[in-house]
Amino acid sequence: MITVTAARKHYGSFLALDDVDIDIPSGSLTALLGPSGSGKSTLLRAIAGLEGLDGGTVTIDGRDVTAEPPQRRGIGFVFQHYAAFKHMTVRDNVAFGLTIRKRPKAEIAKKVDDLLEIVGLDGFQHRYPAQLSGGQRQRMALARALAVDPQVLLLDEPFGALDAKVRTDLRQWLRRLHDEVHVTTVLVTHDQEEALDVADRIAVLNHGRIEQVGDPVTLYERPANDFVMGFLGSVASLGGQLVRPHDIVLERDHAAALALDAKVADSPGVITATVERVVPLGFEVRVDLRADSGERFAAQITRRDAAELGLREGETIHARATSRSTVVDHDPALAI
Numbered sequence: 001m002i003t004v005t006a007a008r009k010h011y012g013s014f015l016a017l018d019d020v021d022i023d024i025p026s027g028s029l030t031a032l033l034g035p036s037g038s039g040k041s042t043l044l045r046a047i048a049g050l051e052g053l054d055g056g057t058v059t060i061d062g063r064d065v066t067a068e069p070p071q072r073r074g075i076g077f078v079f080q081h082y083a084a085f086k087h088m089t090v091r092d093n094v095a096f097g098l099t100i101r102k103r104p105k106a107e108i109a110k111k112v113d114d115l116l117e118i119v120g121l122d123g124f125q126h127r128y129p130a131q132l133s134g135g136q137r138q139r140m141a142l143a144r145a146l147a148v149d150p151q152v153l154l155l156d157e158p159f160g161a162l163d164a165k166v167r168t169d170l171r172q173w174l175r176r177l178h179d180e181v182h183v184t185t186v187l188v189t190h191d192q193e194e195a196l197d198v199a200d201r202i203a204v205l206n207h208g209r210i211e212q213v214g215d216p217v218t219l220y221e222r223p224a225n226d227f228v229m230g231f232l233g234s235v236a237s238l239g240g241q242l243v244r245p246h247d248i249v250l251e252r253d254h255a256a257a258l259a260l261d262a263k264v265a266d267s268p269g270v271i272t273a274t275v276e277r278v279v280p281l282g283f284e285v286r287v288d289l290r291a292d293s294g295e296r297f298a299a300q301i302t303r304r305d306a307a308e309l310g311l312r313e314g315e316t317i318h319a320r321a322t323s324r325s326t327v328v329d330h331d332p333a334l335a336i
């Protein structure tokens with residue numbers, strides 16, 4: 001378990017970490033998610049020991065490492081732009097941490113072979129970093145970080161510089177790798193889809209503070225506040241209330257909309273709106289709407305529902321958030 005308690009960090013007069021408390025369970029893959037400048041990297045670097053804190057403590061498995069340098073914290077680190085040793089082969093790059101620790105040659109050879117297989121780079125041991133793709137280089141970086149059996153693996157936007165398809169492949173690969181090696185992993189990302197896809201816990205940061213920590217489903221379905229709700233998925237403002245676009249049901253008939261089972265607290269009720277656009281998104285359809293009040297919002301419905309409704313631009317429709325709606329929980333007692 002990594003425990004960060006009351007972490008504070010200033011850069012000049014700017015407060016980058018504002019009394020951050022977080023527990024990261026052993027064996028978890030925890031994502032630090034937040035917008036640019038929210039303090040994710042600063043928190044990760046503080047756990048790594050690459051950034052000193054103005055106040056607060058970091059413990060790893062019960063050991064207070066606040067005053068320890070990075071090399072004594074038992075961590076492996078991978079950055080967005082991994083600094084490989086260009087003049088060394090893949091094999092020697094991965095072996096680096098073991099070589100400087102003067103491990104026996106046979107042990108190093110076995111370990112490197114095992115790791116290259118785990119990261120899917122067996123057969124690449126004699127290549128140089130320049131002869132690898134960006135995704136392969138990041139996998140080599142992970143193998144190198146794992147070589148010294150770290151207690152904790154810290155990843156700062158490791159796939160940030162790669163194109164969308166490679167990113168998606170690599171994050172699924174990371175999830176499988178984590179299931180195999182179980183090392184406590186902390187991943188910094190600003191991409192909510194990436195966090196939802198790979199992490200078993202997500203901490204949402206904003207302005208140097210943690211807004212909420214929880215598993216992806218809890219954060220998506222029971223966000224503690226508007227910020228978390230808006231950051232983890234699309235939102236629509238319906239009668240002044242934030243709801244998920246796919247939790248909005250559309251009816252041609254006002255009475256049918258009123259009859260919908262909508263046990264949502266502070267339900268905005270039935271909103272009468274004009275269809276502005278119908279946008280096919282594949283399996284679903286996004287319906288852009290303008291309420292009589294002038295408020296614009298979007299509903300997301302299946303193609304089948306859209307076909308049944310036979311929606312046309314300019315028509316009037318009745319919208320309601322149903323009982324399945326994710327409505328922000330304003331009760332601070334329930335906020336995690």
Ligand SMILES: Nc1ncnc2c1ncn2[C@@H]1O[C@H](COP(=O)(O)OP(=O)(O)OP(=O)(O)O)[C@@H](O)[C@H]1O
Nearest residue numbers: 011014016034035036037038039040041042043190
């Ligand atoms: N060495 C530094 N000196 C001054 N300000 C810094 C320094 N490092 C970070 N900051 C500032 O602290 C804030 C938090 O930075 P941090 O890198 O932790 O954010 P982040 O959430 O990781 O953002 P990003 O996704 O853009 O990397 C930012 O406003 C940044 O400009």
